[in-house]
Amino acid sequence: MGGPPNLYSFQDVDKDLAPNLRKYVLEQQNEALARHGVFRVAVSGGSLPKTLAKALLAPSNGSKDDTPEFSKWEVFYADERCVPLDHEDSNHNLVKQDLLDRIPQELGQPKVYPIDEQYLDDPKECADQYEKTLVSIFAARDSVKLPLFDLLLLGCGPDGHTCSLFPDHPLLREQDAWVLSISDSPKPPPKRITLSLPVVLHAAKIGFVATGGGKKDILKKIFETEQGGNLPSGLVNRGAGEKVSWFCDASATEGVNFPRRGSVM
Ligand SMILES: O=C(O)[C@H](O)[C@@H](O)[C@H](O)[C@H](O)COP(=O)(O)O
Numbered sequence: 001m002g003g004p005p006n007l008y009s010f011q012d013v014d015k016d017l018a019p020n021l022r023k024y025v026l027e028q029q030n031e032a033l034a035r036h037g038v039f040r041v042a043v044s045g046g047s048l049p050k051t052l053a054k055a056l057l058a059p060s061n062g063s064k065d066d067t068p069e070f071s072k073w074e075v076f077y078a079d080e081r082c083v084p085l086d087h088e089d090s091n092h093n094l095v096k097q098d099l100l101d102r103i104p105q106e107l108g109q110p111k112v113y114p115i116d117e118q119y120l121d122d123p124k125e126c127a128d129q130y131e132k133t134l135v136s137i138f139a140a141r142d143s144v145k146l147p148l149f150d151l152l153l154l155g156c157g158p159d160g161h162t163c164s165l166f167p168d169h170p171l172l173r174e175q176d177a178w179v180l181s182i183s184d185s186p187k188p189p190p191k192r193i194t195l196s197l198p199v200v201l202h203a204a205k206i207g208f209v210a211t212g213g214g215k216k217d218i219l220k221k222i223f224e225t226e227q228g229g230n231l232p233s234g235l236v237n238r239g240a241g242e243k244v245s246w247f248c249d250a251s252a253t254e255g256v257n258f259p260r261r262g263s264v265m
Helices: 013-036 048-056 091-098 123-138 197-202 213-224 232-243
Strands: 006-010 039-043 073-077 079-081 151-154 179-182 192-195 206-210 244-249
Touching: 006 013, 013 039, 013 048, 013 151, 013 206, 013 244, 039 048, 048 091, 048 151, 048 206, 073 091, 073 123, 079 091, 123 179, 123 192, 197 232, 206 232, 213 232, 213 244, 232 244
Parallel strands: 006 244, 039 073, 039 151, 151 206, 206 244
Antiparallel strands: 079 192, 179 192
């Protein structure tokens, strides 16, 4: 697995973090397109879609390296709340409003894979159906042990959760399923689906975005303590190592002591 995760801390979200996040996402895009002609990315909700939109909707400098080729993107949800797709709690709704609906026409549109609204009352079925969608795209379940996302873009909650994998929850022990359901999420709404930890760890690259002073204590715990390594975001750091990059601002990393901490990429 190699080295430790990368922790980048930027002074300002708009001026520094967003352009560096753009550079990182487009690097992963271009590597994926060279590998297999498509860019498969899964995103979370929370504050991430807004920051991602700042990064991706900024004007391009015209070079190939700096151009999002959205028509070659396939967008999935790393976790989703079991609510209608136009509900204010829906991660898809957030991503659509903040990013997808605002992509200039000439850049094309990603193919997007939201959850199936038929199964909102039954999170287990909703997760199984989402897994079936992944199976149809990432090849047959028996020929591919785990789906390989080119990039996961995740958030980290103040309790250390990521996706809808919460601290000490039995879902963290799931080894087999690709997509899991939860009906007792400590963060509302309670019914959700989420990628499983093995699927998260298998991704080619994992980018966390954590900004604001509210993230300071949990980042200190995750990066500095043994105990933090057992929190869901810490387990991603531990299990995926150098495949993981954290994009934080100065308020989130204030006082965080981590050897590989950088201020530029
Ligand atoms: O559906 C969700 O609730 C999210 O996917 C969740 O995992 C989120 O990413 C974190 O809670 C961080 O959220 P913030 O970035 O808003 O703090």
